[in-house]
Amino acid sequence: MSETTTTSSAPRRARSRANRKPKKNQIPIGLLVVLGFVGIGLALAAKSAMLGFFWITGISFGFILQRARFCFTASMRDPYLTGGTSLTRAVLIALTLTTLGFTAIKYGYAIKGLPIPGMGYVVPISFATLAGAFLFGVGMVIAGGCASGTLMRVGEGFQMQVISLVFFVIGSLWGAHDFEFWKYNFISKGKAVFLPDVFGWFGAVALQLTIIGLLYIAAVKYEQKRSEAE
Amino acid sequence: MNEVVIDCLGEACPVPLVKAQNKLKEIGLGDVLIVQIDHSCAMKNVPEWARKDGHNVEVEEVDDGEWEVIIEKVK
Numbered sequence: 001m002s003e004t005t006t007t008s009s010a011p012r013r014a015r016s017r018a019n020r021k022p023k024k025n026q027i028p029i030g031l032l033v034v035l036g037f038v039g040i041g042l043a044l045a046a047k048s049a050m051l052g053f054f055w056i057t058g059i060s061f062g063f064i065l066q067r068a069r070f071c072f073t074a075s076m077r078d079p080y081l082t083g084g085t086s087l088t089r090a091v092l093i094a095l096t097l098t099t100l101g102f103t104a105i106k107y108g109y110a111i112k113g114l115p116i117p118g119m120g121y122v123v124p125i126s127f128a129t130l131a132g133a134f135l136f137g138v139g140m141v142i143a144g145g146c147a148s149g150t151l152m153r154v155g156e157g158f159q160m161q162v163i164s165l166v167f168f169v170i171g172s173l174w175g176a177h178d179f180e181f182w183k184y185n186f187i188s189k190g191k192a193v194f195l196p197d198v199f200g201w202f203g204a205v206a207l208q209l210t211i212i213g214l215l216y217i218a219a220v221k222y223e224q225k226r227s228e229a230e
Numbered sequence: 231m232n233e234v235v236i237d238c239l240g241e242a243c244p245v246p247l248v249k250a251q252n253k254l255k256e257i258g259l260g261d262v263l264i265v266q267i268d269h270s271c272a273m274k275n276v277p278e279w280a281r282k283d284g285h286n287v288e289v290e291e292v293d294d295g296e297w298e299v300i301i302e303k304v305k
Binding site for chain 2: 023024026066069071073074077078081082083084086141143144145149153156157158159160161226227
């Protein structure tokens with residue numbers, strides 16, 4: 001923490017605030033939108049319980065992302081640009097929670113001898129993973145947001161990212177169209193690894209949490225080092 | 231004491247930050263830099279960077295979804 005005594009005083013201001021139009025009251029619109037959400041949710045739930053559930057979780061995700069200003073792009077980019085790692089650490093904490101949650105779900109199925117859900121997502125890793133991750137990283141910094149971030153800012157009404165969204169859709173469709181080619185020629189050449197098969201359930205969780213913990217410590221150290229250097 | 235305003239309305243996330251960083255290098259000690267933004271992400275990382283750097287920072291929501299980050303260069 002480099003903030004010492006000086007930060008309590010606000011910057012001196014010479015600006016006039018005269019040309020400021022009063023903000024519109026958004027609460028009535030907000031109430032209408034909430035009523036709309038509930039109405040559509042009820043209609044969806046009447047059709048199928050899953051649809052209603054997706055509706056609620058989707059809106060909750062969006063709300064939390066927007067309010068928390070959570071941004072996966074920033075979590076990877078800000079350490080370099082600002083030297084701040086608060087979002088990086090937030091992502092690491094989120095990964096910790098999902099590790100524990102998904103392990104609990106999968107382990108629950110495994111000890112009952114049932115097929116483990118979500119195993120379709122255990123896909124081969126190969127050089128293609130690295131190449132894809134690199135391309136995605138470049139793309140999301142240029143576009144100003146990853147998938148969830150772009151959707152969230154379109155919802156906020158940020159026009160430039162409507163363009164991102166359009167090309168995001170085009171790219172996704174293109175990718176889906178050619179996916180068989182990539183899968184056959186590159187992805188299937190790799191090896192699928194499900195950590196609990198290799199290290200056992202406890203070992204896998206311990207290993208993953210240790211790595212996350214080390215990354216967290218590295219993030220804290222990096223932030224301290226950067227703020228000392230400046 | 232000078233006041234410099236940079237207009238980053240409509241610019242996506244890293245752009246306002248980079249512009250602010252470059253501008254802050256140019257202005258003199260005690261000058262005030264006002265960054266106008268309407269990208270919610272910049273609302274977070276511009277103040278975070280400026281505070282970490284040790285400057286005085288104030289954020290003001292001038293309109294719905296539009297902010298001014300006011301940075302006083304102190305070092």
